[in-house]
Amino acid sequence: xxxxxxxxxxxxxxxxxxxxxxxxxxxxxxxxxxxxxxxxxxxxxxxxxxxxxxxxxxxxxxxxxxxxxxxxxxxxxxxxxxxxxxxxxxxxxxxxxxxxxxxxxxxxxxxxxxxxxxxxxxxxxxxxxxxxxxxxxxxxxxxxxxxxxxxxxxxxxxxxxxxxxxxxxxxxxxxxxxxxxxxxxxxxxxxxxxxxxxxxxxxxxxxxxxxxxxxxxxxxxxxxxxxxxxxxxxxxxxxxxxxxxxxxxxxxxxxxxxxxxxxxxxxxxxxxxxxxxxxxxxxxxxxxxxxxxxxxxxxxxxxxxxxxxxxxxxxxxxxxxxxxxxxxxxxxxxxxxxxxxxxxxxxxxxxxxxxxxxxxxxxxxxxxxxxxxxxxxxxxxxxxxxxxxxxxxxxxxxxxxxxxxxxxxxxxxxxxxxxxxxxxxxxxxxxxxxxxxxxxxxxxxxxxxxxxxxxxxxxxxxxxxxxxxxxxxxxxx
Amino acid sequence: xxxxxxxxxxxxxxxxxxxxxxxxxxxxxxxxxxxxxxxxxxxxxxxxxxxxxxxxxxxxxxxxxxxxxxxxxxxxxxxxxxxxxxxxxxxxxxxxxxxxxxxxxxxxxxxxxxxxxxxxxxxxxxxxxxxxxxxxxxxxxxxxxxxxxxxxxxxxxxxxxxxxxxxxxxxxxxxxxxxxxxxxxxxxxxxxxxxxxxxxxxxxxxxxxxxxxxxxxxxxxxxxxxxxxxxxxxxxxxxxxxxxxxxxxxxxxxxxxxxxxxxxxxxxxxxxxxxxxxxxxxxxxxxxx
Numbered sequence: 001x002x003x004x005x006x007x008x009x010x011x012x013x014x015x016x017x018x019x020x021x022x023x024x025x026x027x028x029x030x031x032x033x034x035x036x037x038x039x040x041x042x043x044x045x046x047x048x049x050x051x052x053x054x055x056x057x058x059x060x061x062x063x064x065x066x067x068x069x070x071x072x073x074x075x076x077x078x079x080x081x082x083x084x085x086x087x088x089x090x091x092x093x094x095x096x097x098x099x100x101x102x103x104x105x106x107x108x109x110x111x112x113x114x115x116x117x118x119x120x121x122x123x124x125x126x127x128x129x130x131x132x133x134x135x136x137x138x139x140x141x142x143x144x145x146x147x148x149x150x151x152x153x154x155x156x157x158x159x160x161x162x163x164x165x166x167x168x169x170x171x172x173x174x175x176x177x178x179x180x181x182x183x184x185x186x187x188x189x190x191x192x193x194x195x196x197x198x199x200x201x202x203x204x205x206x207x208x209x210x211x212x213x214x215x216x217x218x219x220x221x222x223x224x225x226x227x228x229x230x231x232x233x234x235x236x237x238x239x240x241x242x243x244x245x246x247x248x249x250x251x252x253x254x255x256x257x258x259x260x261x262x263x264x265x266x267x268x269x270x271x272x273x274x275x276x277x278x279x280x281x282x283x284x285x286x287x288x289x290x291x292x293x294x295x296x297x298x299x300x301x302x303x304x305x306x307x308x309x310x311x312x313x314x315x316x317x318x319x320x321x322x323x324x325x326x327x328x329x330x331x332x333x334x335x336x337x338x339x340x341x342x343x344x345x346x347x348x349x350x351x352x353x354x355x356x357x358x359x360x361x362x363x364x365x366x367x368x369x370x371x372x373x374x375x376x377x378x379x380x381x382x383x384x385x386x387x388x389x390x391x392x393x394x395x396x397x398x399x400x401x402x403x404x405x406x407x408x409x410x411x412x413x414x415x416x417x418x419x420x421x422x423x424x425x426x427x428x429x430x431x432x433x434x435x436x437x438x439x440x441x442x443x444x445x446x447x448x449x450x451x452x453x454x455x456x457x458x459x460x461x462x463x464x465x466x467x468x469x470x471x472x473x474x475x476x477x
Numbered sequence: 478x479x480x481x482x483x484x485x486x487x488x489x490x491x492x493x494x495x496x497x498x499x500x501x502x503x504x505x506x507x508x509x510x511x512x513x514x515x516x517x518x519x520x521x522x523x524x525x526x527x528x529x530x531x532x533x534x535x536x537x538x539x540x541x542x543x544x545x546x547x548x549x550x551x552x553x554x555x556x557x558x559x560x561x562x563x564x565x566x567x568x569x570x571x572x573x574x575x576x577x578x579x580x581x582x583x584x585x586x587x588x589x590x591x592x593x594x595x596x597x598x599x600x601x602x603x604x605x606x607x608x609x610x611x612x613x614x615x616x617x618x619x620x621x622x623x624x625x626x627x628x629x630x631x632x633x634x635x636x637x638x639x640x641x642x643x644x645x646x647x648x649x650x651x652x653x654x655x656x657x658x659x660x661x662x663x664x665x666x667x668x669x670x671x672x673x674x675x676x677x678x679x680x681x682x683x684x685x686x687x688x689x690x691x692x693x694x695x696x697x698x699x700x701x702x703x704x705x706x707x708x709x710x711x712x713x714x715x716x717x718x719x720x721x722x723x724x725x726x727x728x729x730x731x732x733x734x735x736x737x738x739x740x741x742x743x744x745x746x747x748x749x750x751x752x753x754x755x756x757x758x759x760x761x762x763x764x765x766x
Contacts (some may be wrong), residue, residue: 007489082708088721089549118720125605125705130611272547308529327529334526 005472014309023431028323056323063108066167076168078109079374081138084117084126084218085393086360092116094394098359102381110374120146120360127365131155136365138375143360144433147196148188150475152435158366159186159195162376170380177401179357181428186361188433190476197361198379201388201397203323204428205258205356207346208307212339217316226263226288228346229317234297236316244298244314249289251448253441254318257431258356259285262348275432275440275468278461279446284349286431286448286457289407293452300452307331313339319346320339322421326396329417343370343420345427357428359397398422436471521546521734528730529581539731546735550718551710553711559697559715560743561574562633566696567689569638572690577639578647583659590718611636615706632706633714636646637696643688650684686754693747697740714738 064076087095095114103111116136117123124146130136131153142150150156163169175183178199184199208231209222214232217239223229229247237246256277257267265281268274276282292298301309306318311331322343330339345353362382364375381387388399389407398421399405405412405422412419431437447464451457520528522538530621547553580586581593612627615636618628627660654677663670700716709712719740722733748755 084708087534088723092721115708116721117708117722118717122701122704125608125701129609129705131617133613135616304529308526331526331529334524416495 010223023087042271051161053372066165069166070161071165071369074369074373076108076110076370076374076377077183079138079371080111080113081371081375081378083112083114083139083362083378084123084137085114085141086096086119086123088116091395093320094390098387098390102378106381107376108374108377110377112378124149127155129152130365136367137373138365138367139378140363140365141200141360141437142363143431144185144188144197145435146435147186147361147363148190148433149195150365151188151191151196151202155366156196157366157372159198159364159379160193162364163195163198168373168376168380177403178383179400179402179425179428181357181430182400185357185430185433190434197363198383199359199400200362200382201391201395201398202357202359202400202428203321204421204424205319205323205346205358206343206424208310208318208320208324208328208341209344210310210313210339210341211255213313213316222342223347224345226347226349229290230288230295231296233292233317237256237297237299242312243296243299244309245316246299247292247317248301248309248315248319249293249298249452250306250319251300251445251452253437253444254321254356254358254431256282256285256444256448258319259289259347261354261356261429262350263288263347264348264350264354266429268434272432273434274472275434275465277444277465277468278458282461283457286451286461290451290457308335310341311335311337313337322398322418323396325415325417328449338360341417343424344425345416353424353427354429355424355427356429357398357425398425402426434472435475436468439471439475440468443471517734519736520731521730521738525729525731528734540757542735543739546722546732547739549732550721550736552715552718552739554710555713555715556720558712562630562712562714563693563696565630567692569634569641570643570688570692571685572641574643574647575673575678576683577644579669579677581648582651583672583677584669596641597615597645602708604701608702610620611634611702612705627706628708630712632658633699633703633712634696636702637692637699640692640695643692646688646691647681647684650681656681659750665669682759683749683754686751690747690755694744697744 058087058341063077066072075462085095092114099112099114103187117126120141120143123140123142127136127142127146127150136155147156163175179202180197181378184201185199187193187195194465209393211222214220214222215234217232217235219228219232219235223232229333232244237244239245246474260267260279263281263285265285267279269276283344289298299315301315305321305324305327306315307324307328308331309315310318310328312335325343328341332339345355348354362379364372364379366372382391384399385399385401385404387406388401390403391397392399392404392408393411396418402425432440434440443464447455514597519534520541521542523532523535523542524539527535581589581596581747615626615632619629619632620633624631626635658676659672662676667675697714698716699714700720703714703717707717710717719733719736722729722736
């Protein structure tokens, strides 16, 4: 009996202790996607605005459902939109401030709940699990290849439905205000032209250049062509004389794409359905970089981000995302450098610069028509110039609409490198948004390193193109 | 002189080349093991500029990094969460794994070996493979149960209350207990439950402590699963706090390291408390890290 009593005690303890210990306040039920059994909103227009004539114009009642068009009868009012994002620190703090304002003032009574869910990889895991279980948010961030994965599983809404809607969509003027490449990037030819993502912000692949050092070496202006770039890099390398000084090579796929764009090519086929890494522009770009490396005018730095090398005058050029600008500023200050430095376009053989722009999109998961429409209205609000201007100040990201810069004149004056990068946005183009691009990126890095170690450029790029297209075919038969 | 001779012989034995070689190897291993910790502590006291540069030691120790890390990452809330989750997980593992291990070690039942083999086979599954099925399970259980599981403590603890590794560890230990003790207990009228609680468990403190420390460390360090099953910070563990020092442009390495030092302190504490039993447990069960 004693043993049984003891066993009972242990079992009770095992069950009760966790519950007692876990007597924290009940977590606020996280509003996720509205259940499919929600009151059918399609009936509401008939009761709320029965006398109105069918029209594509917004109804006088704030945020009332449209009476015609593809979204007729879909009522976004009172919806809760959960937004899974990756923003931390100051960005998250700003969101925590501005979202309550939106919730209090938006005429549709939409409640936006922004939830930090870790980095892009964590969010990808959550989305995959969410699609399998039906627990999806109203909005989620992710890269373009993520969009393809989710769409393949039937987990995303086509934003074209919303962007083109006569009542809830964007006007032609508003569409024209977006930088074209930004808006095009979310359109997936592999999914019949569906718009699976919308840009809330962007970064751009740039060259960081030490102007003061360049002037000391006899180059009054930053380079615009590959030849000028080579001349300056080699002069800086000769000045240091220890293998450093020139350009720090970047083996990332975004850098390879950026060089290809600058040499007048593309890594995406014309129909947007496959890869072409063996085009003449990529071959020329790789040949240029290999020669630079062989001549001792470029080197690899593998111990982390290159900004400390740049600040310490161990590289006159580095390459990377414009989101690194604050880190360059910090490093220049840390070493007490008084050098003037700038952000310049990738040296190009094209008449105008062609810049690689990138960044995560927001997507609308497939939930209910009401939640999806409410999510679109949140996107519209977030990409409005006023909100974008504030977001750019906080995040350091670039705005997606040209008119936003008019609201940022003071910020542009205070941040010259940021302003230089903003000036490059009209020249933007983008990397493949294909489903396999995450895997292909690794293959590109390997190919780049193989070329720099002496592999035949043409053969390596041919093999890379074949491998990339095989990966694409494997994931998207 | 006659008394000193044995000492001299012992000394000669101590300085044999292989002993020196062993010490050199062990010292090198110690250095390799301890360097990351020293690097972490050193970086935690640096400025961001020093942390991202080539500096080995901070010019001026930035003790404020610890305060900043604690505040910025909301560690106070995450810390409490981690303690609660670790306690629930450890208690659950001790209860369920003990019972399962005892059954596998001391009770004969049909297909015992097959079941044990299947259990061991689950150790071969990569953790990420079971995420989606487990997520679907906890979502479903939350829908049919009285409390939500996702974004709540059950999803963070229940899936880890039955660990194949812990069952294996205890089963190995229980199997070594002499059969004579069971025979004697039977003569005294004991059944399995009394034998388990009055004989087996008192003899298995070392193995149980090993289980406790593994379960505690596993729960404390968990990140991917907690991020998957929580949507808000209310139940996220301390490891989630460390993520707040990462953004797309890079990491605030100095704060991340300060946060890491804070994070590992409880693990070190648990290890120091259970060190003796833990070492014995590892030795008895023949397990190595």
